[in-house]
Amino acid sequence: VSPPFSPFPVENLPYGVFSHHGAARRVGVALGDHVVDLAVLEAAGLLGSTDGVFATGSLNPFMARGPSLWKSVRARLTDVLAAADPPENVHRAMIPLAEVTLHLPFEVADYVDFYSSVHHAENVGRIFRPGSEALTPNWRHLPIGYHGRSGTVVVSGTPIIRPCGQRREPDNPTPTFGPSIRLDIECEVGFVVGVGSIRGRPVPASAFSEHVFGVVLLNDWSARDIQAWESAPLGPFLGKSFATSISPWVIPLAALVDARVPLPEQAPPPLPYLRDVTPWALDLSLSITLNGNVVSRPPFSTMYWSPGQQLAHLTANGASIRTGDLFGSGTVSGPAEGQQGSLLELTWNGTVPLRLHDGSTRAFLEDGDTVSITASAPGPGAVPIGFGSVDGTILPALPSSR
């Protein structure tokens, strides 16, 4: 059913939310260049006993149901969609991707962003704290993270309006207000919680796949000038909260089994509550494109902390998780040149601008720039599992903003 080289072979079957010609939202899976309407398959009885979770137009009810239903639905879907002669209802359920509008694939509950690439953290430390240790003393002991704004998580393709804010230039004792002049990206991988937990009961790393439903690409847009001035002492706020983009397809963990790799060595060994004996470290090949120029290829396998460790840390104090919680890996940067996940690093804080094919240069993003982040993972046999992409184009700051 799926054409060659599609990011969405039948071995993938990522979940999303779409609408067709202005009709109500539906949950679907991507297959080749089509989306399969799961409400149609569910109504036809082809998905087994699903209690109408796909009739709602939201992915959250299905995610909340847990691994047993995730597994049975995936098995039925695989059977039905890979069949040599699929039932008539399958043809009815398939709509060309080109005809649909893709929406935010789930309702975001809490959004947390981690900081788990050692190469990224070292680069940021060297840029902002020259002469000091690149990593803060806590970095190798815990996956540092903070809460972001869930209400401004948007789906790929949503235009990004250049944010305004306060910044202070080095030679000015007082701040000014205006459009950010150091607008950046952060290339990340996001993990989506399906099954929640009870307040007071930490979730160990070993329970990762009982709670986490799937994986998205994430671009944590960042206004470096706003962030630098506001962040002491309570961390990033408006430098990040204007928008966070995610890809429209949630790749289920079951599609990523062949992408699992060992976690890089952690020294010192983490405290017992952070040990992760079966980590979901993933061999994802990320790619960042700016106006059609590939500017970086960050390797996700180089991340220091695993998503299971992030989940264990997030809940170690008894904080509960909910269906729809999203946690980002932090900017993915590899050790080599051309593997960094932010312009801050790729241009070394703007001092070494990128040269694009059209002859122009970029220190940070300009109005009209389009950034696209894609990824693929090894799948069963030689079939790569694609993530699609998370895209965004920068619009000028609004004239009403002073």
Added chain:
Amino acid sequence: VSPPFSPFPVENLPYGVFSHHGAARRVGVALGDHVVDLAVLEAAGLLGSTDGVFATGSLNPFMARGPSLWKSVRARLTDVLAAADPPENVHRAMIPLAEVTLHLPFEVADYVDFYSSVHHAENVGRIFRPGSEALTPNWRHLPIGYHGRSGTVVVSGTPIIRPCGQRREPDNPTPTFGPSIRLDIECEVGFVVGVGSIRGRPVPASAFSEHVFGVVLLNDWSARDIQAWESAPLGPFLGKSFATSISPWVIPLAALVDARVPLPEQAPPPLPYLRDVTPWALDLSLSITLNGNVVSRPPFSTMYWSPGQQLAHLTANGASIRTGDLFGSGTVSGPAEGQQGSLLELTWNGTVPLRLHDGSTRAFLEDGDTVSITASAPGPGAVPIGFGSVDGTILPALPSSR
């Protein structure tokens, strides 16, 4: 209808969500020692045209409708409840507070916590950065804030399980994991968003009362040892995210008109986007009780940044707000002794323990301790407007936590 000295006279009419004998949740207003079931009044046609917003068991739909409906419902309620001979349905709608269970009064969307008391920020700076400037350079230029965890905002009375986490003792090069030994409170006032905004469109301070529905008391429980070790460079995370308690009654802005006071002088003058010509600075008298001992009386009128300025700042970068967003004032500390909003300040980081009536002392919270925060505001004439209270009792860390 309301007894003397009740925090809930007919001039108050705060909104909450209750259940009675295990029945479904209902929206109500508190009046004296009763709760008035608004679904009953709505069904009886006593609230005018409300489109069934009170039939849902959630306050969010009513909050989302905006100031015009807030005003008309309040006017009808005042008429009906202050009547010498109220209609029969009013008697049917009144249930003794002692018989009901109070729930979280609204579904929390995003939770932001500010840091807007200059006395608190100076105390914290002196305690943690002795020898440096007490305030960071940005403090008087913008209301510093950060995002907290909305999924762990709980209603007053919810037990608070002592969180576990990493801390590093001063004489130890490596961290340990265990129950927090520096568990603290933060006495705050929370503002609840009714009407959302559009991404990319900042909300000016002058639009505060078009968006904000009402006010709650808030206790931002804080594990100082966890917070101190984790916070560099991205701010507080697990030191705060285990629980944030709010009072069950949302005081509508209309009940606080007589409590409005001028904002203290701001020097330097804030940037234009932060100017607030009709500030909602409020003369709230807060009180913190620990195991029945009044340990502090923080005056809210001493806050440096107004809630309108906080809202303007929060949205200045184009971030949108949603119905149910909650933003906290930050710890309320006055300039005088006995006016601080945290044990950190009241005991000067534990070096000057509090002495309680039973002869015991407290540096930070012990298991079994109960903290209650109350407030009142000047109302029309001599009638004070009460906030009720936000209470919490500390339970021991779970044995499963190492």
